Amino acid sequence: MTSRNMKSGLKTSKVGAWLSGKGPQADVVISSRIRLARNVAGVSFLPKASVQEQKELVSSINRTLTETLISNGRGVIHVEDLPPLEAQFLLERHLVSADFLKGKGPRGFFATQDETFSLMINEEDHLRLQVLASGLSLKEAFERTSEIEERLNSALPFAYSERYGFLTACPTNVGTGMRASILIHLPGVILTREIDRVLRGVLQLGLSVRGTYGEGTETKGHLFQISNQRTLGQSEEEIVETLTGMAEQLIRYERDARSYLMTNMATYIQDKTFRSLGILKYARALTSEETLNLLSALRLGLPMPGLDVATLNKLMILSRPANLQLYFGEELSPEQRDRKRAELVRETLKDVEA
Amino acid sequence: MLCEECHENEAEVLITEVDADGDLKERHLCKVCAAKKGYLLDKQKPLSEMFSELLKELGEGKDEELRCSACGMSWAEFRRLGRFGCEKCYQEFGNHVERLVSHIQGTTQHTGREAAGDQKTSPVFVEMEKKRLRQQLIKAIQQEEYEKAARIRDDLKKYEERTEDQ
Numbered sequence: 158m159t160s161r162n163m164k165s166g167l168k169t170s171k172v173g174a175w176l177s178g179k180g181p182q183a184d185v186v187i188s189s190r191i192r193l194a195r196n197v198a199g200v201s202f203l204p205k206a207s208v209q210e211q212k213e214l215v216s217s218i219n220r221t222l223t224e225t226l227i228s229n230g231r232g233v234i235h236v237e238d239l240p241p242l243e244a245q246f247l248l249e250r251h252l253v254s255a256d257f258l259k260g261k262g263p264r265g266f267f268a269t270q271d272e273t274f275s276l277m278i279n280e281e282d283h284l285r286l287q288v289l290a291s292g293l294s295l296k297e298a299f300e301r302t303s304e305i306e307e308r309l310n311s312a313l314p315f316a317y318s319e320r321y322g323f324l325t326a327c328p329t330n331v332g333t334g335m336r337a338s339i340l341i342h343l344p345g346v347i348l349t350r351e352i353d354r355v356l357r358g359v360l361q362l363g364l365s366v367r368g369t370y371g372e373g374t375e376t377k378g379h380l381f382q383i384s385n386q387r388t389l390g391q392s393e394e395e396i397v398e399t400l401t402g403m404a405e406q407l408i409r410y411e412r413d414a415r416s417y418l419m420t421n422m423a424t425y426i427q428d429k430t431f432r433s434l435g436i437l438k439y440a441r442a443l444t445s446e447e448t449l450n451l452l453s454a455l456r457l458g459l460p461m462p463g464l465d466v467a468t469l470n471k472l473m474i475l476s477r478p479a480n481l482q483l484y485f486g487e488e489l490s491p492e493q494r495d496r497k498r499a500e501l502v503r504e505t506l507k508d509v510e511a
Numbered sequence: 512m513l514c515e516e517c518h519e520n521e522a523e524v525l526i527t528e529v530d531a532d533g534d535l536k537e538r539h540l541c542k543v544c545a546a547k548k549g550y551l552l553d554k555q556k557p558l559s560e561m562f563s564e565l566l567k568e569l570g571e572g573k574d575e576e577l578r579c580s581a582c583g584m585s586w587a588e589f590r591r592l593g594r595f596g597c598e599k600c601y602q603e604f605g606n607h608v609e610r611l612v613s614h615i616q617g618t619t620q621h622t623g624r625e626a627a628g629d630q631k632t633s634p635v636f637v638e639m640e641k642k643r644l645r646q647q648l649i650k651a652i653q654q655e656e657y658e659k660a661a662r663i664r665d666d667l668k669k670y671e672e673r674t675e676d677q
Binding site: 196197198199200201202203204205217281303307310311313314315316317318319320321322323324326327328329331332333335365386387388389390391392393 | 558559562582583584592593594595596597598600601602608611612615616617618619620621622623624625626627630639640643
């Protein structure tokens with residue numbers, strides 16, 4: 158299986174540009190994401206839409222997309238025809254949701270080559286747009302989303318009321334239909350036991366936090382996803398500002414904690430980082446979870462000669478089961494995967510020096 | 512390994528922290544003790560959970576048979592699914608929706624961006640409306656609701672004239 162055979166046209170050996178590590182503060186905030194939910198006016202929402210209507214939604218949104226936004230002619234793909242491995246690949250790349258893959262009727266998917274813009278047709282709403290960007294770039298991501306939405310709206314009417322804003326199948330999304338989120342790495346704050354206080358502040362601002370820490374091993378959950386809880390009563394700009402402000406504060410806490418650790422516990426941190434590097438560089442079999450944990454420990458050790466954020470981000474995605482199999486172009490048993498995963502990691506990190 | 516706190520459950524969580532003396536300490540805890548000590552982030556009820564609890568409470572026992580005239584969804588069905596059947600449901604279940612939205616969102620007034628002002632004149636929309644009206648027209652005639660059919664025919668005419676103008 159090579160990239161040529163991918164129905165989505167996505168490259169199996171490259172990851173999305175939003176993982177480039179080039180965005181602002183990308184060593185702490187891995188990525189920013191804006192998601193918009195929209196429904197086409199005059200067409201039943203999915204619980205009441207007939208199969209015929211769902212089919213027509215896929216084709217009319219596809220037509221609008223190709224007419225207003227993309228010029229290369231490649232439109233949406235039909236999710237129901239997607240090989241299971243490629244469907245899983247898209248999930249691991251954060252381009253589709255698990256619920257979307259579990260769905261049954263006609264569904265459409267589209268993503269740009271660089272994976273920074275994607276959409277799902279007939280997920281919970283007719284249309285879900287997503288823009289992903291590297292680092293703390295919510296404002297830029299929102300501006301791009303907004304431009305895309307306006308272009309689509311110039312040809313496609315959306316269900317809207319003066320009072321409730323954009324109407325969504327679930328009232329938890331009504332209004333702006335927008336969910337803004339960041340993926341942030343906070344090992345320093347956790348190690349210095351400040352996490353509780355810090356996260357309480359996040360919740361007080363009406364933001365929601367996902368991700369646990371300490372679960373399984375201590376490094377696994379050093380990543381948190383923080384997003385707006387409410388979608389109504391605030392403008393999109395206000396939502397973006399609140400979340401950006403909170404992210405900046407979290408970055409400061411994290412940097413303070415790291416410098417405290419490096420001043421007072423340098424040996425511990427270095428030991429941890431280099432042990433992780435040792436395993437990653439020389440192991441002959443690695444499970445998916447172990448790899449993620451070790452990569453997280455390495456991230457705390459940055460900057461390190463020969464290693465950058467982009468490499469860590471890339472391994473984080475390519476080491477996942479479906480991505481790994483498509484990367485090597487063959488279906489693999491779990492044992493074979495662990496061996497191939499170790500091979501990929503070893504090859505990628507061969508020039509990194511402790 | 513057993514949890515260092517309760518010595519009963521299997522330890523599943525490894526906590527590393529800086530103690531009061533500035534030393535690093537590692538502790539193996541079970542999930543229950545870790546949560547009790549505030550190490551696991553489960554203090555916040557997820558929105559989805561809050562929402563399903565609300566659905567149970569709101570409008571229980573009454574108006575179960577209330578139906579949206581556009582898509583046919585009943586209030587009971589909505590409470591089971593947590594998803595509306597169409598955009599009209601927001602009006603048709605008026606007070607229920609208002610209470611629900613106000614509970615979840617803390618407000619009932621949108622202040623964000625608006626839909627494009629001219630979106631209802633777009634060719635895609637006009638085509639869809641015409642199709643919908645034609646289907647309604649057939650249904651009205653089949654059910655011998657001639658007054659309704661006449662109204663639909665007039666609406667349809669307006670759309671068709673508009674398309675010819677362009």
